[in-house]
Amino acid sequence: MSLLSFDTATDYFLLTFVTVVLMCMIGVIVSKLLTSSAKPFSQLKSFESCKSPDCFRCAKVKDVLNVSFQRFLQYSRKTVTVNPADENMGLDRIKHSFHESLLTENSTDMTEMETIAHNQSYMLQQHSQKPVIFSLLDLKSEPFWDGVLKDDILKLEKNYEIIMDEFNAIFYHGKASDGWAMNSTPTGTWSIFCFINQGSVIPQNAELCPKTWQIVQSLQNLMTDCVFGNVAFSVIYRGTKITEHYGPTNIRLRCHLALQAPSSGSLTVNGISKKWKEGKCLLFDDSFLHSVEYHKASSRTESTPDGHSVLSSQASPDLTAETGNQDECTGEENACIRSILMLDFWHPGLTDKERKALGYSFSTLGTCVES
Template sequence: MFTVLELCNILIENSFIATLLVVAGFYFISRRYRFAFMKTEQITHESEYCNDPNCVRCNKYHDTVSKALNKISGVKSRVTSFKIQKGIDFVYRPIPDGYRQKPNVFYYDNLEPRNIWDKHSKMRIKDCQELEKSVQTIRDDIKFLLENPDKGIWKRNQTPNGSWDVFHFINQGSAITVNQTICPKTMNIVNRLSSVMKENVFGNVLISVLKPGTVITPHYGPTNIRLRCHLGLKVSPEYLLTVDGQTTTWENGKCLVFDDSYLHSVKHEANKNSEQEDRVVLIIDLWHPDLSEEERDAINLCFHP
């Protein structure tokens, strides 16, 4: 039998075992006492989060973390391995004062924290320029898709008001082949991008359609390693995005980039003097530009779908 002091020394020397025990403990408590560990702001309606059993952010939280911990021994760099372990452990502990980023699956240290990436900061993201140059080609693809809604697989996300429909080309790191074949020109453009995230559970590429009157309530995304890029295909100023208290809107043909590990929400403010139209954007998850290729490969290994 080990003494308490010997057990403490073992845990100190082996951070992997310590992290695994912490995760297992919280997992058991959440199952036993039905506690919720997702960080939300005064969530009061069940409809404010989806019930999709395959959603990483909502329901596959513990499975995603457990699989990552099992794969972390395959990471070659000890520094990167430690940072990934620390990033998983981060979401199970009380968030330190001053943190406004509150991802509910994985947090990675030392990435530039910026809620909305302005024109100057977007210069670091070369893919935005490629998308904006290709917007008409993408519009032609999506026009065909919207005129033929019976083709492919659409999903409807739950919202307290309005309607939010999505058409995934990549869903949580998995290619939706039947959808990709409907918009081949768009996929050719996506596949040319250097920073698109498509080999781990945090990566998505999709068309997002909001109806007038829609409200997407405040929530946090699963991680800070990605930036959400919205290419405006059909937008109007009545649709508002708020990220960490800063409100903006989309522009047709332009990329809006933000970090969804901050609290964010969307709403449509009806204007009687304007025509009520859907908001249509192409959403692409991009790697945070501060991550090296080695770090990206390690994260892909641990969080492979």
């Protein structure tokens, strides 16, 4: 009888133990499933937050807006003190925009820059303009721009070969290996060599490309001394995809001067895709949803004169004909790249007064490689 009781107790203990273990395992599995389903936009995330506590893109939006708004009020008071008759200063649009941005930010629980930039609701509402940090009201918006900033665009295109020569020196010949930084992407490789990074000049990089830096400094509408302003060489390798995201503001236009433009690379803004042309500029508003992709070579079957089938990995003839660019890789490490000089310009719809006020309000807060 005692033996039977012992077996029964042992069986009960074992059953209880197995049940607890199974429940723990199920709990872990369910927890992982819930975590992954709570962030369905994680696969769209292109960029990692930097480690700098001063980086404005990785700071809390509310904090950035509060600091910038206080600077705007300080600028307004200082200007009125200098010229009391100019009380309004033509800056009402900026004041209203700050109020609107702060009202919107205070009504949401989202705080992290990276969370907002890649928020699921933003990603689902594609083909729209959603500046991540600051949106100026009543400012003309177009995904791509033509016929504006003509003098600056012309100067860049005329000096394409000079800029290209200095790019070759620092990229292919190892002249500035320490000056390059990596941006994170879901696939491929993306490298940046900054001259201006979130409004801060990188002097050691500028010194390595003196002619390019001189050209950049001569541009009339370049966004300087402002956290939204950047100038950099940007390189992506074949197979790289920079997923859809929004820029921080609509008060700038971003320019790409194409240095090397493979035919299978494309820039998509608000659902409109365009290809770079070497020596030419693409001007666009990056506060619209935008992405970049440099496709891998697609293999296709072709027939030889003797009737046999072979695989070809060349770019589509249609793409090459459209852009005039070749897309051939020689097998060298750096042969299959898309390279550009990236610059940020003040939006042409801003007045000189607004430029000065916005530049003061969003003066340099920190440095970080921007998306």
